[in-house]
Amino acid sequence: MIHKVPSYISDTEQRRLTLAGRFVASTGALPDEYIAWLLKNENHDEIPALISLVATLGRDQRIALKESGRGRTDAPLIVIPSDLAQREEEFWQAEYGIGKVDFSGLPIPRPPLGYKARFCLMHEKVARSAEFFFQSDNKAYGGKVWKFTDKSLDDCEMTHKHVGTFGFWLADEQEAADGCLGKDTDSPINLHTAAVRELEWTTTTVPMRQLFGRAYWREHKVHVDQTVITFCADSGLPDGLVPCVVFYRGDGTVRVGCRDVRSADAGVRFRRAVVSSNLQPSSLPQ
Numbered sequence: 001m002i003h004k005v006p007s008y009i010s011d012t013e014q015r016r017l018t019l020a021g022r023f024v025a026s027t028g029a030l031p032d033e034y035i036a037w038l039l040k041n042e043n044h045d046e047i048p049a050l051i052s053l054v055a056t057l058g059r060d061q062r063i064a065l066k067e068s069g070r071g072r073t074d075a076p077l078i079v080i081p082s083d084l085a086q087r088e089e090e091f092w093q094a095e096y097g098i099g100k101v102d103f104s105g106l107p108i109p110r111p112p113l114g115y116k117a118r119f120c121l122m123h124e125k126v127a128r129s130a131e132f133f134f135q136s137d138n139k140a141y142g143g144k145v146w147k148f149t150d151k152s153l154d155d156c157e158m159t160h161k162h163v164g165t166f167g168f169w170l171a172d173e174q175e176a177a178d179g180c181l182g183k184d185t186d187s188p189i190n191l192h193t194a195a196v197r198e199l200e201w202t203t204t205t206v207p208m209r210q211l212f213g214r215a216y217w218r219e220h221k222v223h224v225d226q227t228v229i230t231f232c233a234d235s236g237l238p239d240g241l242v243p244c245v246v247f248y249r250g251d252g253t254v255r256v257g258c259r260d261v262r263s264a265d266a267g268v269r270f271r272r273a274v275v276s277s278n279l280q281p282s283s284l285p286q
Helices: 009-024 032-038 041-057 058-069 082-096 130-140 194-198 206-220
Strands: 077-078 107-108 117-122 144-146 164-172 229-231 241-248 251-262
Touching: 009 251, 041 241, 058 077, 058 082, 058 117, 082 117, 082 130, 082 206, 107 164, 117 206, 130 206, 206 241, 206 251, 229 251
Parallel strands: 144 251
Antiparallel strands: 077 107, 117 164, 229 241, 241 251
16 A cells, blocks of 8 residues: 655665665665655655565675576576586585586576575585495584484485585575474464475475585574474375474484474474476486
8 A cells, every 4th residue: 555645855865765775675676666656755655664574685695696697587597607606516525525617698587585595516426425425424523413314314215305516595494494384372283294385385495405504504504493393295105294404402413313204392393495397307417
């Protein structure tokens, strides 16, 4: 609803509103036409809500919106900004020893708005291999890892919905927050994996969750999911089981476990992911 205000405002207020408009415009989150609409006198009341929205954006989102050149459209895919491509190339070399990659020109999902999100980029060589990430984490975390099997995780018939080289966005939060409906009411409903799949949520695979956890650790030197467990609904196991990842504070280990798809309680959570809806396995230039 558009609220009318007096046509006259002070010079100080005009400067504040102009600055607010420039702030919103600088992120690339809105089309120029909408910014112009906001700066008309009768639409000034809409600016605070837009300021709040823009203020939630993380660094990765601002880079993607501002530098993509196509970030002001509604296109579901944008070209990865050079800053993010270079960062991810350096990350894969430093953390996983996979070098000589070129992520430039890779189509990635348009960043989400309304919450702070982190950008991650999966490499095609290991998108199907939870065992690769487990062994790498074993070295990075000083042996403080555990898994539910004595076998390789890749020998457990574990499946992953998202493969290839692809970028994705996750809420940049230490604790997974998705999976509870009506959390602010007296009768919250905790979802189980079967329900999440029926709702067709896009969530992390095990490799995606392991990658996110490593990126978060690299920046903050603390582990994610210390109070809840991330259930990886877009990965699967036989016999009605779903893989999950958690940091167990009892012994300080990062654990890859498994639970029944019908498990639901206050500790069962998911990480919804923004992945291109028309995602196809991609190949990097050779």
